[in-house]
Each structure stands twice: as structure tokens, then as C-alpha cells.
Amino acid sequence: MIGAQPVPDTLAAQAASLFRAFRAGDESKMGDLVALLTPILWHTARAQRLDSQTAEDVVQTTWLALVRGSESIADPQAVLQWLIVSARREAWRVVKRTDRVEPREFEADDVVSPPRDLPEELVLRRDGDSRLWQHIAQLTARCQELLRVIAFADRPDYAAVAESLGMPVGSIGPTRGRCLAKLRQLLAGDPAWEL
């Protein structure tokens, strides 16, 4: 007989525990935290339409801000949210400063963004990828951002992550919310996609 498996910690919980250990003096834990959360911060920054190099700088600045402000962060449990909020703010600050990408406020949720071509540089190797991309491209920019970032978190963290992206309560978690529901509906209507 094997007992029930322990529930693995969510991304936010793992991050909180590494951050606590760092604050308690275990400096090596910052490197682990960077490895754990840089992917979700990368996608947070890239969802703001930054070019790749600018997004790299934004993510690094966000981490430096965490190290420098680590004592002032009131709730270590919310370190993931703190980082996502900071990365978005930094992205917007850089956009304003450099005008490097076209600053564009997100459309209202009910306005569908114009269909976009597949990014030039990418080659989607699998048919499933390119179909999924075409469905995602029909969502609003705001929904695309939400789902892109959420996809790198764990289910119990969805609501908190959505909140740090500035989405209204109920956007996702514990219920689907409209963005995920819309994508699911599109996929359900695609005979080539198995839900």
C-alpha cells in the first residue's frame, strides 16, 4: 500500500519558501529563486511587446530590485506576485522611456484584436502548435497576456497571478473565466483538436 502522494508545492509556494530562506541568510537560495521564476517573468515581459533584448534587461532589473528591496517586502509569501507586478511596471517604464515598442493600452476585453500573422522568426514544427497559435491569436491582447503568464503558474496560484497582471477578480481561478473559456470554446470547435 502506498499512501497518498503529498501535494507538491505550487510555484508561488516554492518561491515563497526560497525567498524566506534567502532573507534568513541563505544567499544561495536567490540563485535558485532566479532559476525558478525567470521563465514566468520572461513571458510577463514579452507579453508587453518588448523586443527580446529589452525584455532581458527588464527581467534582470526586476530581480535586482527584489534583492535591493528584499527587506522591505512586507509579505514574503507573495514574492511571485511582487515580481510580476514589478516586471510589468518596469516594462512600461522602459517602453515610455525608449519608445522602443509601440505603446498600446490593452483593448477592452470585448474587442477582439486583429488577427496576427505568425511571428516571422518562428517555425512551428508541429501542426498542433500552429493551430493552437491561430486560436490564441483570436483572443484579445489582454486574454493572450493572461493565458500566456498563467500557463507558467500552478492552478491554485491563478487568481493571485491574474491579480498581479491587473486583471479583475474572477478573471481566472477557481473558475475558468472568459479568457480560458473562449480559448476552450475555440478549441472545442476545431475538429483537429482533441480536448
Added chain:
Amino acid sequence: MTMPDDSSLDELAAGVIDDADARILAAVANLYSTLDPVPINLIERIQFGVTLDALHAELADLQRSHTLAGVRSDDAGAQTVTFTSSSLTAMVTITETSADSARLDGWITPGGVAVVELRTVSSVLSTEADVDGRFVFAEVARGLVQLTIRTPGSERAVITPSMEI
């Protein structure tokens, strides 16, 4: 046409996330990881830059001179990076001198003698800026670097984000 669609969307939106949703989101994560992966050296670069020195120094803002999206630093023979802090601005031109080394020419304003340290993965190089604020590192191994600038009379050093040269 759209009415039944909308109401079924509302119903779907109000439903609790299930395993089919989890599979969709896993596919979304997989897609973005394929389309737009985290750059290979980014985690390493950040781990290099996030040192305890950064705690006490003033952090300079990094601005790159070229603005074309998708232009990689190694496509060009030279690139200029500007670091700005509240007390100084440092403009650094990086010129590739060989496949594995580069030359850094820096100019700090306001000018004045300063100690400039360049940390690489394997060593720390040090030089002084002259009265005009100019400094040179003639040969630096390419890879991750981070600059620290100390000016006499200023309590805090200025540290830059790490970057790949």
C-alpha cells in the same frame, strides 16, 4: 448567431477549471516555450548580476544604443551601452577584437578621477578613469561582465546590471 454562443461562453466561464483546461494551459505553456523560449544565458546572466554588492551600491539604468528589435549584440562589431545613475552617466563602447575578446572604451560624465572595476565570470579587472572621465579595458574575455564605478567623495558605488559582451 452570437446569442447562444455568448450564453454558452458565460456558462463555460463560470465552470470550475478541470483537467481538460489543465491540458490546454500545458499546451499553451509548451507553445510559448517553443515560440519564444527564455534566452539561453538569461538565467545565468541574472544569477551573475544579482550579487550582494548590488544591495549597497546604486544601481545604474542600462540603455542600449541600437533599437532594432532582434538585433543581437554579436551581430555588430561594436555596440554602445549607456548606464545612468543619479550621480553619473557612463557610456561604454564595446568593440570586438577577436572571437573571444573585446575592448571596452568608457566615458563617465561628469568627468573626474574614478576607480572602475570590471567583474567577469573568472576575474575582476580594475582601472582608473582620467580627469576627463575616460577609461579603457583593452582586452576583456567575452562573456558576462558587470561594472562598478567608485568616485572619490561619493559614499556609494554605482553598479551596472550584468551584460553579455
